[in-house]
Amino acid sequence: MNSTASSLDSLTSMMTGGGNNYPKDSFSAALIKNIVAMLVWLVLSFINGSMVHTFFKHNFFYEDPRYILFIYMVINDALQLTLVTALYVVSYVFFKIHASVCCLLVMSAVLTTRSAPLILAGMAVERYVSICFPLHYWHMCTVPRTIVLIMVILSLTTTVPLTDLLITLIKEPLGFFHTSIFCDQSLLFRDRSIYYKNAVFDSVYFSSVTLTLLYTYCRIMLTAHAASTDLVSIKRARNTVLLHGVQLLLCMLAFIVPSLQTSLITLFPKFVLEIRYIFFLLVYIIPRFLSPMIYGFRDEKFRKYWARYMCRRTTRSGVGLAK
Numbered sequence: 001m002n003s004t005a006s007s008l009d010s011l012t013s014m015m016t017g018g019g020n021n022y023p024k025d026s027f028s029a030a031l032i033k034n035i036v037a038m039l040v041w042l043v044l045s046f047i048n049g050s051m052v053h054t055f056f057k058h059n060f061f062y063e064d065p066r067y068i069l070f071i072y073m074v075i076n077d078a079l080q081l082t083l084v085t086a087l088y089v090v091s092y093v094f095f096k097i098h099a100s101v102c103c104l105l106v107m108s109a110v111l112t113t114r115s116a117p118l119i120l121a122g123m124a125v126e127r128y129v130s131i132c133f134p135l136h137y138w139h140m141c142t143v144p145r146t147i148v149l150i151m152v153i154l155s156l157t158t159t160v161p162l163t164d165l166l167i168t169l170i171k172e173p174l175g176f177f178h179t180s181i182f183c184d185q186s187l188l189f190r191d192r193s194i195y196y197k198n199a200v201f202d203s204v205y206f207s208s209v210t211l212t213l214l215y216t217y218c219r220i221m222l223t224a225h226a227a228s229t230d231l232v233s234i235k236r237a238r239n240t241v242l243l244h245g246v247q248l249l250l251c252m253l254a255f256i257v258p259s260l261q262t263s264l265i266t267l268f269p270k271f272v273l274e275i276r277y278i279f280f281l282l283v284y285i286i287p288r289f290l291s292p293m294i295y296g297f298r299d300e301k302f303r304k305y306w307a308r309y310m311c312r313r314t315t316r317s318g319v320g321l322a323k
Contacts, residue, residue: 029273030092033277034088034089034092037085037088037089037285038085038089040085040285041081041082041085044077044078044081044288044289045078045081045082047292047296048074048075048077048078048292049078050306050309050310050313051071051074051292051296051302051306052071052074052075052078053309054302054305054306054309055067055070055071057305057309058305061302061305062143063143065126065141065142065143065145065146066123066126066127066130066141067302068143068146068147068150069119069122069123069126069146069149069150070123070291070296070299070302072119072150073116073119073120073123073291074291074292074296076112076115076116076119077112077116077287077288077291079108079112080109080112080113080116080288081284081285081288083105083108083109083112084109084284084285086105087105087106087109087183088280090105090183091182091183095182096180096181096182096183097180097181097183098178098179098180099176099177099178099179099180099181099188100177100178101183102181102183102188103165103177103188105183106161106183106185106188106189107161107162107164107165110157110160110161110164110185111154111157111158111161113251114156114157114160114205115153115154115157116247116251117205117206117209117248117251118153118156118157118209119153120209120213120244120247120248120251121208121209121212121213122149122153123240123244124212124213124216124217124240124241124244125212125216126141127216127220127237127240127241128215128216128219128220128237128241129141130237131220131223131233131234131237132219132220132223159201160198160201163194163197164189164194164198165189167189167191167193167194167197168188168189168190168191168194171191172190172191206248206252209248210248213241213244213245213248216241217238217241217242217245220234220237220238220241221238224238236298240298243290246290247287247290247291250283250286250287250290251287253282253283260279261275261276261279
């Protein structure tokens with residue numbers, strides 16, 4: 001399939017031996033890979049959870065559109081990572097699951113995965129407004145408008161999984177959803193029209209996000225050349241948008257994974273399982289580290305309150321252990 005969730009599920013399928021033509025991991029290798037996946041999930045969940053707690057603990061964060069979009073990205077990444085890890089572990093432990101449960105997991109994965117680039121675009125536009133229209137920022141970027149933007153993002157990203165489900169309900173017998181299948185989107189949403197629909201959507205979708213990031217980056221650069229003051233904040237905004245571009249490229253990797261992975265496996269057939277696992281980490285795990293780094297660690301204001309919370313938590317844990 002052409003969608004991100006499709007490549008995610010296909011990747012999981014190939015890694016775990018979802019088909020008869022694919023090699024399977026030994027028990028020890030499968031155990032190690034699952035432990036690594038769970039440990040990464042636990043670490044990132046702790047970081048994301050501490051950031052969400054810091055955000056809601058201080059009202060000046062959720063009164064600022066910048067931090068609202070940031071925490072939306074963090075929550076979206078946390079949900080996506082949880083779904084990816086769940087699909088990965090379930091494919092090893094249960095192999096086949098109820099089609100309706102698989103449908104819920106896959107549709108949720110599609111929703112969170114497709115939300116990420118749109119959130120990046122929204123965050124880039126917010127930085128563009130703050131640098132290029134500083135006097136009008138608080139009139140243009142308000143909390144209600146930010147909430148409306150989030151609702152628009154959810155509406156747009158919900159369209160794809162809902163239409164996939166609708167087409168499947170029309171084309172497949174209802175009994176199909178009561179069967180057990182290997183949880184792979186290509187096995188769940190099998191109609192060919194879904195492929196072509198998503199191909200068109202993906203082209204428009206990523207082209208729009210890419211153009212938005214390029215436009216905001218260029219405008220911030222032009223403003224930097226023309227400005228004589230506050231160059232530090234302009235440089236930070238430029239670097240932030242540039243990092244958003246890197247995140248977008250990592251998101252787009254999910255779309256080219258199947259073909260690129262197939263080419264590498266053809267060249268190095270002895271390392272098929274290793275290649276699949278590296279792609280899994282590169283495309284679906286490593287990008288989840290970027291959101292905390294871009295805002296949580298680079299933003300001085302948020303970093304100060306987040307570090308304060310972490311210090312208090314560590315101190316309490318130490319006192320508890322001492323008792």
